[in-house]
Amino acid sequence: MSEQKQVKPAQAAGKAGRPQQQKNSAAPSSKAAAQGRRPQAGGKSGNKSRSAGSAGGQASSGSNRAAGQAGAHKSGSPRAPRTPRELALDILVSVAGAGAYSNLKLNQALQDAQLSRADAGLATELVYGTIQYQRTLDYWLGRFVAKGFNKLQPWVHQLLRMSAYQLLYLDRIPVHAAVNEAVAIAKKRGHQGISGMVNGVLRSMDRSRAELEPSAIKAGSPAEKLAILHSYPDWLVKRWVLAYGEQTAEAICAAGNDSPHASVRVNPARATRAEAIDQLAELGLDADVSPLASAGITIRRGGNLADTAGFREGLWTMQDESSMLVAEVVAPAAGMQVLDCCAAPGGKTTHLAELMGNKGKVWANDLHPHKRQLIIDQSSRLGLTNVEAITSDAAQLSERFASGSMDAVLLDAPCSGFGVIRRKPEIKWTKTAADVAAIADIQRELLEAVSGLVKPGGVLVYSTCTIERSENEEQVEHFLQAHPEFELDRNWPESILHALQEAGAIDEGFKGYAQLLPQHYGSDGFFIARLLRRA
Numbered sequence: 001m002s003e004q005k006q007v008k009p010a011q012a013a014g015k016a017g018r019p020q021q022q023k024n025s026a027a028p029s030s031k032a033a034a035q036g037r038r039p040q041a042g043g044k045s046g047n048k049s050r051s052a053g054s055a056g057g058q059a060s061s062g063s064n065r066a067a068g069q070a071g072a073h074k075s076g077s078p079r080a081p082r083t084p085r086e087l088a089l090d091i092l093v094s095v096a097g098a099g100a101y102s103n104l105k106l107n108q109a110l111q112d113a114q115l116s117r118a119d120a121g122l123a124t125e126l127v128y129g130t131i132q133y134q135r136t137l138d139y140w141l142g143r144f145v146a147k148g149f150n151k152l153q154p155w156v157h158q159l160l161r162m163s164a165y166q167l168l169y170l171d172r173i174p175v176h177a178a179v180n181e182a183v184a185i186a187k188k189r190g191h192q193g194i195s196g197m198v199n200g201v202l203r204s205m206d207r208s209r210a211e212l213e214p215s216a217i218k219a220g221s222p223a224e225k226l227a228i229l230h231s232y233p234d235w236l237v238k239r240w241v242l243a244y245g246e247q248t249a250e251a252i253c254a255a256g257n258d259s260p261h262a263s264v265r266v267n268p269a270r271a272t273r274a275e276a277i278d279q280l281a282e283l284g285l286d287a288d289v290s291p292l293a294s295a296g297i298t299i300r301r302g303g304n305l306a307d308t309a310g311f312r313e314g315l316w317t318m319q320d321e322s323s324m325l326v327a328e329v330v331a332p333a334a335g336m337q338v339l340d341c342c343a344a345p346g347g348k349t350t351h352l353a354e355l356m357g358n359k360g361k362v363w364a365n366d367l368h369p370h371k372r373q374l375i376i377d378q379s380s381r382l383g384l385t386n387v388e389a390i391t392s393d394a395a396q397l398s399e400r401f402a403s404g405s406m407d408a409v410l411l412d413a414p415c416s417g418f419g420v421i422r423r424k425p426e427i428k429w430t431k432t433a434a435d436v437a438a439i440a441d442i443q444r445e446l447l448e449a450v451s452g453l454v455k456p457g458g459v460l461v462y463s464t465c466t467i468e469r470s471e472n473e474e475q476v477e478h479f480l481q482a483h484p485e486f487e488l489d490r491n492w493p494e495s496i497l498h499a500l501q502e503a504g505a506i507d508e509g510f511k512g513y514a515q516l517l518p519q520h521y522g523s524d525g526f527f528i529a530r531l532l533r534r535a
C-alpha cells in the first residue's frame with residue numbers, strides 16, 4: 001500500500017492521520033494525540049496560520065529559498081528534493097540551523113516541489129510534528145544513540161527525529177516504511193556507516209517501544225516531567241506552573257501540541273454568517289458557527305481557504321477565533337477615528353473597519369514598510385475604503401497624531417507568541433526568558449507612547465497572542481498605576497463574556513481583562529484588556 005494511503009491529507013481524512021491514539025505509550029496522552037491532524041499544506045492561511053498555504057495576511061515574505069538548499073546533498077549542489085521526507089528533512093535542517101520560520105519555509109518548498117496533495121500533507125505533518133515533539137523524541141532516541149547527539153551531523157539528527165516521530169506518533173505509517181525511507185535518505189546523503197546507524201537506532205526503538213512510556217521518564221521535578229512528556233523547554237513549563245498551577249500548565253502544554261483548526265471571519269458587508277457557512281459547505285468543507293466569535297466560522301475539515309471564490313470576493317478572512325475577539329472588544333462605532341498601532345498584516349484592522357460599516361477611519365500603522373501593502377491588499381479585497389495604512393514606529397505615533405485625537409486605540413503588541421505555539425512550534429525552542437523580558441520592555445514603551453492619543457472618554461485596547469503574565473496582566477497593572485486617567489472597563493460584548501465564562505477564562509472577579517488559553521476553545525492563547533480614558 002502506498003504511503004499516500006496511509007497518511008491521508010486533512011481534507012480527506014478529517015481527524016485521522018496523526019496519532020489515532022497510541023499503539024505506543026511514548027506518544028503524549030493529550031487530546032492532540034487522540035484527534036490531532038495538522039491542516040493540509042496550503043490548507044489554511046492568513047493570520048498566523050501554521051499550515052503552509054499563503055494568502056492574505058500571512059502572504060509570504062517570499063524570501064525563503066526552496067528547501068533544496070538545506071541539508072547535505074552528496075552532490076553539493078542544491079536541487080529540489082523528490083520525496084516528502086526529503087523535503088521535510090531539508091526544512092527541519094533549515095529551521096533548526098538557520099532559524100527559518102517553519103511555515104514560510106514549508107510554504108515556499110511546497111510551491112517549488114509541486115508534490116501531490118497527499119505528499120504535501122505528509123511533508124507538512126512531518127515538519128510540524130517533528131519540531132513540536134523534538135524534546136520528547138530526543139529523550140527516547142537518547143537511549144539508542146550510543147555516541148550522543150553532539151557527534152551527529154545536524155541532518156542525521158533531524159532524520160532520526162523525523163523518523164522517530166513517524167514510529168511513535170503516526171500510526172498510519174508502517175514501521176518498515178518509516179525505517180526504509182530513513183535508511184534510503186541516509187544512504188543518499190551520507191555513507192554506509194550512517195545508514196547502518198540510522199537503521200539500527202530506529203529498529204531498536206521500534207523493538208523497545210513498549211518501554212517508552214510516561215512512567216519511564218526520569219525527571220527532577222514535576223515541571224521537568226511535563227516538559228519531557230509534552231516536549232517543551234524546562235524554563236517555560238516552570239513559568240507556566242508558577243503562573244497557572246501544575247494542572248493548567250499541563251493542559252497548556254498539551255493544547256500547544258494540538259493541530260489548529262481553520263476559522264474564517266465573515267465580512268458583514270458581503271455575506272451573513274449563514275450564507276458563508278452554506279457557501280463553505282457547498283465546497284465540501286465542514287463549517288460551523290464559532291462558539292467564541294460572533295462573526296467566526298470554524299472549519300474542522302478544510303481545503304485551501306485562500307483558493308476559494310468567497311475569499312477572493314471578500315466574503316471572509318482567515319483569522320483565528322481568539323484574534324477575532326479583539327476588534328469586538330474595541331467595539332468601534334461607525335464614523336470614529338481609530339488607530340491600530342501594530343496592524344500588519346491587517347487582520348484586526350479590517351475587522352475594525354468592518355465593524356464600523358466602512359465609515360470613519362482606521363489608521364493602520366506598522367513599523368515595517370514592506371508590510372503596508374499587505375494591509376492595503378486585504379482592505380481592498382474586502383471592499384473597505386475607510387482604512388489608511390501608514391508606516392511608523394508606534395513609539396513615535398505621537399509625532400504624527402495630536403494628543404487625544406483618537407476615539408479608540410488598539411495596541412496589538414509584538415509579543416513572545418506563546419499562545420500560537422500550535423502554529424509556530426519552533427517558538428518553543430527559539431524564545432528565551434531574556435526575550436520575554438526584552439519584549440515586555442518594548443510593550444511597556446509602546447503602551448506608554450500610544451495611550452496619550454486616546455481622547456478623554458475614548459478606549460484603549462491592549463492585546464497579545466501570548467500567555468505570559470509579564471507581558472499581559474502585569475503590563476496592564478503597571479500601566480494603570482502610572483496612569484490614573486485610565487481605568488479598566490468591564491463593558492464587553494455579552495456574547496464574549498458568556499463564552500469566556502463558559503470556558504472558565506473569567507469568573508465573577510472579571511476586572512476588564514481576560515486571558516484565553518489554547519485549551520479553552522482550541523483557538524490561540526490571547527490576552528485582551530479594555531481600558532477607558534476617564535472623560
Ligand SMILES: C[S@@+](CC[C@H](N)C(=O)[O-])C[C@H]1O[C@@H](n2cnc3c(N)ncnc32)[C@H](O)[C@@H]1O
Nearest residue numbers: 342343344345346347348366367393394412414
Ligand atoms: C501581533 S502582530 C500584529 C498583528 C495584527 N494586529 C493583525 O491582527 O493582523 C505585531 C505587529 O507589530 C509590528 N511591530 C513590531 N514593533 C513595532 C513597532 N515598534 N511599531 C509598530 N509596529 C510594530 C510587527 O511588524 C507586527 O506586524
